Amino acid sequence: MRPIPMGAEMSQKTPMYLEDLTVGQTFRSDTLAVEPGRLKAFAAEFDPQPFHLDEAAAANSLFGGLVASGWQTAAISMGLMVRSDFKIAGGLIGVGVEAIRWPRPVHPGDVLRVESEIVEVRPSQGNPDRGVVRVRNTTLNQHDQPVMIQVASLIVPRRRG
Amino acid sequence: MRPIPMGAEMSQKTPMYLEDLTVGQTFRSDTLAVEPGRLKAFAAEFDPQPFHLDEAAAANSLFGGLVASGWQTAAISMGLMVRSDFKIAGGLIGVGVEAIRWPRPVHPGDVLRVESEIVEVRPSQGNPDRGVVRVRNTTLNQHDQPVMIQVASLIVPRRRG
Numbered sequence: 001m002r003p004i005p006m007g008a009e010m011s012q013k014t015p016m017y018l019e020d021l022t023v024g025q026t027f028r029s030d031t032l033a034v035e036p037g038r039l040k041a042f043a044a045e046f047d048p049q050p051f052h053l054d055e056a057a058a059a060n061s062l063f064g065g066l067v068a069s070g071w072q073t074a075a076i077s078m079g080l081m082v083r084s085d086f087k088i089a090g091g092l093i094g095v096g097v098e099a100i101r102w103p104r105p106v107h108p109g110d111v112l113r114v115e116s117e118i119v120e121v122r123p124s125q126g127n128p129d130r131g132v133v134r135v136r137n138t139t140l141n142q143h144d145q146p147v148m149i150q151v152a153s154l155i156v157p158r159r160r161g
Numbered sequence: 162m163r164p165i166p167m168g169a170e171m172s173q174k175t176p177m178y179l180e181d182l183t184v185g186q187t188f189r190s191d192t193l194a195v196e197p198g199r200l201k202a203f204a205a206e207f208d209p210q211p212f213h214l215d216e217a218a219a220a221n222s223l224f225g226g227l228v229a230s231g232w233q234t235a236a237i238s239m240g241l242m243v244r245s246d247f248k249i250a251g252g253l254i255g256v257g258v259e260a261i262r263w264p265r266p267v268h269p270g271d272v273l274r275v276e277s278e279i280v281e282v283r284p285s286q287g288n289p290d291r292g293v294v295r296v297r298n299t300t301l302n303q304h305d306q307p308v309m310i311q312v313a314s315l316i317v318p319r320r321r322g
Contacts, residue, residue, distance in 0.1 A: 042236075045236075045240065046236035046237065046239055046240045047236070047239050047240060047243060048240070048243055048244070049243060049252045049253065050252070051252060061251070061252065062251055062252075062254060062316070069236075069239065070255055071232065071235050071236045071239050072236075074232050074235065075203075075206075075207035075208070075230075075232045075233075075236060076207065078207055078208050078230065078232050079206065079207045079208060079209070082208060082209055082210060083209070090222070090223055091210045091211070091212060091222065091223075092210065093223060094231055094263065095262070095263065096260065096261055096262040096263060097258070097260070097261040098259075098260055099257065099258070099259055099260070100257055100258040100261070101256070101257040102255065102256065102257065155223070
């Protein structure tokens, strides 16, 4: 889906520049299973609430069972993207996220993956050496149901003239 | 700043309901130092990019030195909020975040805290037992500079009639 510059075939692993990205391009990550132990360890450090820590307490919560912190889902999604073919020269550097939704919870044992779609490519007005790319990242579970949807803005360098 | 119901003095630790929250109320967390070892451990698991993992590689990046993953800043901020006096009955349950910005990086050794301000209190149309509260959470470093700003929407139960 990516334009191939100067006739050379480029591996999907080759870091991309602003010129390589166009609206509508999509990238898919590998999958990652959410281990119960890692779910509770993340909660203990970052989000120590009963519905993330303890099965019995979680059964009495709004969720009716143990669920992952939404921030763990966000962090796992970042890891899946970093390890995917969506490689940007200089790295995946976000300036911000304009919207995150968690439409349904993530449970222990769920298997997550991320689909990323480029929604805007905009050269910077002030910095001729870079631009901003908006990308919609959808994290899906093993039933192909979205568990997190976010639109992030990334700093992407331009090729040197 | 919080209205005190029925003349009874309520500890700041008492979980709050929708009726206890008003626009303009603010809450402050304790502080947490970002340990270099924890910064690299988070990056290794969730955001394995050179500028989060290795001082030498980070020196050559856009950041000029080692910085925390923005998702670690988000996770640390959640932990600070959960452990603060901003206690909601049923827990801090976010349905989404409408905007996150990371205006400057977090470095190893930075000391973070969160200030939360209620910006909207809205009873649910469909669920008479709950509402949605929008809260602006600003994560500040030891120089009182914002490192993360987000506006989150939380599900907050109403008192039973």
